[in-house]
Amino acid sequence: MKSIKGKKLQRTLAAALAAAMLLPIAGCTGDDTPDNTASGDNNSGTPEVTSVRVGYTTLQSGAMAAVGPLIDTCVNIAKEDFEATHDVKIDLVIEDAGSTVESAIDATVRLIDDGVSCIIGIVGSNQYAGMLEELEDARIPMMTTVAPDEIFTRGYDWLFNSYVTRQQENAPMLKWAESLGAKSVACLLGTDDDSRSLMEYFIEEGEKMGIEIYPEWINAADNDFTANITSARSNDPDAYFVLSADVTMSKILRQMKQMGIEEPINTGGAMGVQSFVDLMEEDELEGIYGQASILPPYIIDDPRVVEYIEKYTEATGFPADITTLVYYDCAMLLFEAAAATGGDSEAIINYLREDMQGYEGLTGVYNFDERGLGRWEAYLLRMGPNKQIEHYDTCLLYTSPSPRD
Secondary structure, three states: OOOOOOOEOOOOHHHHHHHHOOOOOOOEOOOOOOOOOOOOEOOOOOEOOOEEEEEEEEOOOHHHOOOHHHHHHHHHHHHHHHHHHOOOEEEEEEEEOOOOHHHHHHHHHHHHHOOOOEEEEOOOHHHHHHHHHHHHHHOOOEEEOOOOHHHHHOOOOOEEEOOOOHHHHHOHHHHHHHHHOOOEEEEEEOOOHHHHHHHHHHHHHHHHOOOEEEEEEOOOOOOOOHHHHHHHHOOOOOEEEEOOOHHHHHHHHHHHHHOOOOOOEEOHHHHHOHHHHHHOOHHHHOOOEEEEOOOOHHHOOOHHHHHHHHHHHHHHOOOOOHHHHHHHHHHHHHHHHHHHOOOOHHHHHHHHHHHOOOEEOOOOEEOOOOOOEOOOEEEEEEEOHHHEEEEEEEEEOOOOOOOOO
16 A cells, blocks of 8 residues: 555545536437347357446436436446447446435336346435345346445345445444544434444444444534534543534534544544545644545556546546546446346356456455455545645455355
8 A cells, every 4th residue: 555645635526526517428218229139159158249238327316416417427437448448338228316215216117127237326325225126026236336234234146336335434433443542432423224323333343342432413404513512522532433424524523623622533434525625624624533445546556547537637627536436436347247248137246246356446456245345445544734644554344244154
């Protein structure tokens, strides 16, 4: 690992979101049947094809519409890169998943009916439940990026994740607290199901490590968090965990500083998200801890990442953000697997689990386990003066027993 000391976090997610609208996604919307006709056999025995049909649930309407164009940009660049180095074309079938459970189910059904071999399943975390029921019956492999931890305990062999789950991303916070010698931590967290599951994990795992967790539930819609901070401080904790959306977290941290909180604070994965960093003043961030499962793209020493940044910047006029690499890898993993197997859904499942072990994506190395989780490293960060990352280390991400072990 190369040191990232002194590297400035200068990339804005907000700019990337706006820029993403400049690059329309290439593909189709399900009009024609693709040419998956075998044109011969390769040495592996897999039929050679001229194109493979891949589904993609985009987010073009509803509450998450602002995010959709960004993700479309990344998928489009991945498609162009893949087709430039392979003889197989990607017949991308696009369906808008909206922002509700019902709209995600409808999009999934349409993709299944359209005969896709696999699905790039990028939707809100609350939308997956209904999609999974449809995919379980059809056995269409899906690659996700932000799916809840719980769905990876159900034993779906066709489900994969190209990023990390929330527990994976935030589990190193306990290791960080342990390294400080902390015996107690106050945890400020929201009340949604995913947050409650994470809090349960912190409490259970913290007890094993001799760390008492004091839950402090917050309402992300609030502007004044002084009551929450006062309550959390009353437990006299050795450290704090603060986890929420960018805007909410910035308000909480600012108020904690104003109230004179001096104990170490860990913000989980927020440190690697530029939109959060941009909301904070330099003195408000200095000394704050966190971690990221992906290093910012402009400090990764990989020619492929440098090339990707150049393409993204040329296409949009803005630099790439961490999230753009996640979505790129999500698409590229499925493009590779679909092309290598001739677009056979069952073969894609096996290929991802067996033949793509050690696959080097832009964000790191993928090794999918029985649950479909593929990323296993976290980078521990501390923010120094002038919004510069002052220190980092690495550790393994959280792993739990597979239901199929």
